[in-house]
Amino acid sequence: MNSPLPLLGGVLLLSLPAVWGGESEILATPPASAPTTAAGAIYESVIRIEVATQVFDYRTPWNSGRFGGGIGSGFLIGPNRFLTNAHVISNARRILVTKRGAADKHPARVVHVAHDCDLALLELEDASAFEGLPFLEFGEVPALESQVRAIGYPVGGDRISVTRGVVSRIDFRAYAHSRIDSHLVVQIDAAINPGNSGGPVLQGGKVVGVAFQGLRQADNTGYIIPTPVIKRFLKDIEDGRYDRYVDLGISEFPLFNPAMRSALGVADDGRGVMVASVLPTGPCDGVLESGDVLLSIDGRPIDNAGNIMVDGEKVILHEIVERKFAGDTVRLEYLRNGAKAEAAITLKSFPYSRIFAIRYGERPRYVFFAGLVFQPLDINLYSAFKFTSPRVRKIYQNYVKDGIFKARKDVVVLTRVESDRLTTHMTEFEGSVVDEINGTRVRDLAHAHELLYSAGQPEFITIRFNGISRPLVIPSAEVEAANERIMSKNSIFRPFFLGQPESASR
Amino acid sequence: MKLPSLALALLAGLPGPSPADDARGLLRINTTIQTFDTAQPWELDPPRQRRGLGALLPGKRIITTGEMAANSTYIELESADGIHTTPGKVLAIDYEANLALLAPESDPAGTWLDTIGELEVNGPVNTGDEVQIWQLEENGDAINTTGTVRSVDLISTFVPGHYFLAYEVKASLQSASSSYTVPVTREGKLLGVLTSYDSKDQISDIIAPEIISAFLEDVEDGVYNGFPSLGIASILTEDPPFRQWLGLDAYEGGLYISRVLPESAAAKCGLKEGDVLLAVGDQFIDRRGYYVHPRYGRLFWSHLIRGSRMVGETLSLLIHRDGDERRLEAALERAVEPLIPAHMHDRPPPYLVKGGLVFQELSRQYFEAFGKEWQQRAPLNLLDALHNPEDYEEGRRRLVFLSRVIPTPATIGYDDVSNQIISEVNGRKVEDMASLAAAFRQPVDGLHTIRIDDVPYVLYLDPRLSDFVDGKLLEAGLPSLQRLGD
Numbered sequence: 007m008n009s010p011l012p013l014l015g016g017v018l019l020l021s022l023p024a025v026w027g028g029e030s031e032i033l034a035t036p037p038a039s040a041p042t043t044a045a046g047a048i049y050e051s052v053i054r055i056e057v058a059t060q061v062f063d064y065r066t067p068w069n070s071g072r073f074g075g076g077i078g079s080g081f082l083i084g085p086n087r088f089l090t091n092a093h094v095i096s097n098a099r100r101i102l103v104t105k106r107g108a109a110d111k112h113p114a115r116v117v118h119v120a121h122d123c124d125l126a127l128l129e130l131e132d133a134s135a136f137e138g139l140p141f142l143e144f145g146e147v148p149a150l151e152s153q154v155r156a157i158g159y160p161v162g163g164d165r166i167s168v169t170r171g172v173v174s175r176i177d178f179r180a181y182a183h184s185r186i187d188s189h190l191v192v193q194i195d196a197a198i199n200p201g202n203s204g205g206p207v208l209q210g211g212k213v214v215g216v217a218f219q220g221l222r223q224a225d226n227t228g229y230i231i232p233t234p235v236i237k238r239f240l241k242d243i244e245d246g247r248y249d250r251y252v253d254l255g256i257s258e259f260p261l262f263n264p265a266m267r268s269a270l271g272v273a274d275d276g277r278g279v280m281v282a283s284v285l286p287t288g289p290c291d292g293v294l295e296s297g298d299v300l301l302s303i304d305g306r307p308i309d310n311a312g313n314i315m316v317d318g319e320k321v322i323l324h325e326i327v328e329r330k331f332a333g334d335t336v337r338l339e340y341l342r343n344g345a346k347a348e349a350a351i352t353l354k355s356f357p358y359s360r361i362f363a364i365r366y367g368e369r370p371r372y373v374f375f376a377g378l379v380f381q382p383l384d385i386n387l388y389s390a391f392k393f394t395s396p397r398v399r400k401i402y403q404n405y406v407k408d409g410i411f412k413a414r415k416d417v418v419v420l421t422r423v424e425s426d427r428l429t430t431h432m433t434e435f436e437g438s439v440v441d442e443i444n445g446t447r448v449r450d451l452a453h454a455h456e457l458l459y460s461a462g463q464p465e466f467i468t469i470r471f472n473g474i475s476r477p478l479v480i481p482s483a484e485v486e487a488a489n490e491r492i493m494s495k496n497s498i499f500r501p502f503f504l505g506q507p508e509s510a511s512r
Numbered sequence: 513m514k515l516p517s518l519a520l521a522l523l524a525g526l527p528g529p530s531p532a533d534d535a536r537g538l539l540r541i542n543t544t545i546q547t548f549d550t551a552q553p554w555e556l557d558p559p560r561q562r563r564g565l566g567a568l569l570p571g572k573r574i575i576t577t578g579e580m581a582a583n584s585t586y587i588e589l590e591s592a593d594g595i596h597t598t599p600g601k602v603l604a605i606d607y608e609a610n611l612a613l614l615a616p617e618s619d620p621a622g623t624w625l626d627t628i629g630e631l632e633v634n635g636p637v638n639t640g641d642e643v644q645i646w647q648l649e650e651n652g653d654a655i656n657t658t659g660t661v662r663s664v665d666l667i668s669t670f671v672p673g674h675y676f677l678a679y680e681v682k683a684s685l686q687s688a689s690s691s692y693t694v695p696v697t698r699e700g701k702l703l704g705v706l707t708s709y710d711s712k713d714q715i716s717d718i719i720a721p722e723i724i725s726a727f728l729e730d731v732e733d734g735v736y737n738g739f740p741s742l743g744i745a746s747i748l749t750e751d752p753p754f755r756q757w758l759g760l761d762a763y764e765g766g767l768y769i770s771r772v773l774p775e776s777a778a779a780k781c782g783l784k785e786g787d788v789l790l791a792v793g794d795q796f797i798d799r800r801g802y803y804v805h806p807r808y809g810r811l812f813w814s815h816l817i818r819g820s821r822m823v824g825e826t827l828s829l830l831i832h833r834d835g836d837e838r839r840l841e842a843a844l845e846r847a848v849e850p851l852i853p854a855h856m857h858d859r860p861p862p863y864l865v866k867g868g869l870v871f872q873e874l875s876r877q878y879f880e881a882f883g884k885e886w887q888q889r890a891p892l893n894l895l896d897a898l899h900n901p902e903d904y905e906e907g908r909r910r911l912v913f914l915s916r917v918i919p920t921p922a923t924i925g926y927d928d929v930s931n932q933i934i935s936e937v938n939g940r941k942v943e944d945m946a947s948l949a950a951a952f953r954q955p956v957d958g959l960h961t962i963r964i965d966d967v968p969y970v971l972y973l974d975p976r977l978s979d980f981v982d983g984k985l986l987e988a989g990l991p992s993l994q995r996l997g998d
Binding site for chain 1: 570745747748750751752753754756757768770771785887888892893895896898899902917922923924925926960961967968969970971972973974977
């Protein structure tokens with residue numbers, strides 16, 4: 007079958023540059039390797055995944071968005087459990103799995119998806135066709151210069167593909183799928199291409215990674231998700247739920263300056279990094295303060311640049327937290343006003359920073375009111391509308407850092423003013439952040455909806471925007487007729503969507 | 513086909529004009545312009561040359577645009593034929609209205625300036641009237657182009673955001689030497705100064721005679737005040753629900769006052785944010801901001817303040833507040849300079865260097881160094897201050913910021929810090945460059961402590977090391993470690 011469907015990698019390649027700057031692209035890839043005897047058996051456990059997608063349009067949140075599809079790879083790791091990349095199955099409406107050399111398409115569903123580390127677990131509605139096939143096992147992080155094989159269903163044919171290469175770099179870098187998360191990656195020089203995504207990379211018969219992204223401007227650089235990240239994902243979901251990565255919620259500033267070291271009372275021994283900021287409500291809030299000096303984490307000394315040694319490699323101190331889970335603790339030793347102190351920090355995930363992470367498969371939330379469209383600010387909205395107002399840009403940029411989320415779970419933006427006789431002179435408000443409705447500060451989109459649509463409205467509904475002196479005024483007597491008129495003309499079939507219960511609750 | 517007849521009519525209509533009269537009072541002005549380097553404010557950018565025209569007025573004064581003379585390090589007056597030159601000086605300059613009055617540096621008596629004639633200043637004309645635009649050929653011959661006043665509008669020609677009365681004249685101009693600014697005349701008298709020409713539409717913008725007269729009148733007493741300003745920001749009241757909410761009549765006008773600058777004429781007369789300005793004097797303002805001018809018809813309201821009146825005049829404002837109408841008496845004055853000045857022409861930017869940290873006072877000029885797309889490319893914290901100065905005004909006369917870090921032994925680890933707004937140094941509020949310099953004279957606990965608005969929020973300097981580094985920077989070619997400004 008020579009499918010005209012764009013390959014999954016291609017799809018993301020097209021959709022990602024807007025937010026990712028095009029440096030890195032996601033691949034659909036795989037490879038496998040196996041000693042000759044086991045090779046055939048391993049190939050049987052690598053699957054081709056065909057996905058039909060629906061990508062919502064944040065500019066017209068009431069519409070269905072764009073329908074499309076793509077192809078990726080995956081592999082069997084347990085009874086009716088297939089591992090692949092989150093980006094392979096993101097926005098999926100239908101997932102079909104094909105076995106090597108077979109024509110049957112088996113419907114599959116997502117058991118768990120982790121957008122922050124680009125991994126997902128699938129199961130088949132009927133797994134009988136895969137019974138008796140070997141489960142691929144996981145190995146360790148492969149050594150530099152050691153050989154690996156990538157197996158999967160990339161572009162260039164319908165049959166399984168195997169490529170071979172060596173490990174060329176082990177690094178901590180950004181995962182393009184969510185845009186904001188960085189974890190350990192292994193770079194290999196085997197050719198991995200769109201379609202390889204989700205496929206296994208093997209060494210000595212064991213999986214050492216999942217092929218997931220490449221570099222647009224460079225040849226022979228493929229990135230794989232190494233096993234520490236995969237194992238963390240599999241451990242996280244053991245309780246039946248994916249809880250995401252946890253974070254210390256601090257930023258550091260290197261202590262290279264002698265005057266700064268002396269001001270903070272730090273010895274001149276190369277140890278210690280300054281705490282520059284502490285995330286409000288984060289795990290370290292109330293424990294650490296800006297200006298503290300971190301000396302060690304879980305007993306490992308921290309240098310002036312914020313690095314520690316792990317397994318003989320120099321890594322940033324956050325690598326310790328990378329491998330932990332919500333509820334775990336981490337021991338910090340720090341200096342405050344020249345005096346040493348210690349604290350045990352209980353780690354937790356921090357949902358508000360997901361405003362900066364690309365969202366998948368979520369119908370956009372919005373409220374329509376008398377020709378005005380209100381939407382919560384996040385990266386999807388930001389890239390759809392390309393806001394230019396410095397106020398919106400500043401609120402977005404400082405949302406987490408300045409603790410804006412404490413008063414505003416959502417930053418509600420007036421994104422559109424639909425043309426109508428009532429709204430002709432209101433377009434200047436487009437792209438502004440709502441502060442107050444009828445004198446009440448808006449906490450989130452549901453709150454805005456409640457304030458706009460509750461019974462007993464005053465004669466004039468007044469909406470105040472951040473940094474704009476004059477309010478937007480809607481006479482309540484005109485709301486009903488305006489809603490009816492504009493919704494029918496503009497094919498807006500429902501006036502709001504406030505989210506699924508679980509996504510609304512976060 | 514039409515041109516010859518027009519020219520004939522003109523010749524016939526004028527009291528015996530000779531060809532020489534076509535260029536009476538016309539001379540060339542050559543200026544050398546140098547502005548300060550944005551990144552290294554202690555030094556000047558490379559010089560640029562500007563060649564334009566000027567008109568000699570009675571009293572051996574020469575009028576041209578402000579843009580011709582702003583930031584000039586040398587001005588040369590040159591006869592039309594290019595044979596004579598003499599150095600010039602600036603008597604008065606208005607950057608906002610884009611006008612400058614020049615004079616020869618030494619006594620012009622008995623020089624070539626005595627021989628070129630003078631131009632009287634003409635009064636205003638009506639739309640539809642014909643005017644003459646004067647240019648010079650390279651050889652010194654005059655080119656006289658006739659154009660028609662198409663419309664009258666308020667436009668901003670030099671400092672952004674300052675709008676003044678201007679004529680839009682339709683005429684087909686040719687490019688000629690020194691045509692950067694060009695006098696426009698009617699009946700042999702100076703009518704205006706041409707500031708720009710759009711060759712596609714063949715429309716040129718001409719500073720109107722009212723503005724030139726007000727400028728010259730202001731200069732008379734030897735002290736140039738400049739045009740007054742109310743000190744408000746306003747929003748149109750076109751939106752019907754907004755008008756209803758304000759309690760305004762559906763069919764009348766009014767401007768919603770969105771901001772009253774502190775210490776301004778508006779603030780002093782009691783005008784408040786949320787008031788609606790209905791009339792200035794006896795001129796009513798419509799909902800789009802226009803009033804009816806007796807000569808020109810609908811003009812934007814700001815001409816009632818800037819261009820029609822002088823500093824010191826009082827003016828009655830009719831406003832709508834809380835459902836009532838009332839009158840306020842405003843004494844017109846110059847606008848207080850805002851926290852972030854709109855321009856720094858002819859003012860060397862204040863700066864201070866400490867141990868390699870470079871501090872500056874923020875001005876609009878700084879943003880323009882980020883290129884055409886500066887609204888997108890300039891640092892967000894500085895842009896926010898530019899757009900919302902009211903959030904930064906408390907305790908500040910100017911916005912002092914750390915523009916960059918010169919790598920030195922004192923600034924190790926700080927190299928990547930740039931464009932950070934300063935709030936405090938050594939525990940003292942920084943209200944301008946002079947107070948920053950004062951704060952640096954008093955280190956606390958043997959250290960300089962500098963509070964900035966982003967990570968790492970605080971920087972420390974060793975006073976002895978930074979003084980040592982400062983000495984080295986002077987040796988390395990910095991002319992001075994500070995320029996504290998006005």
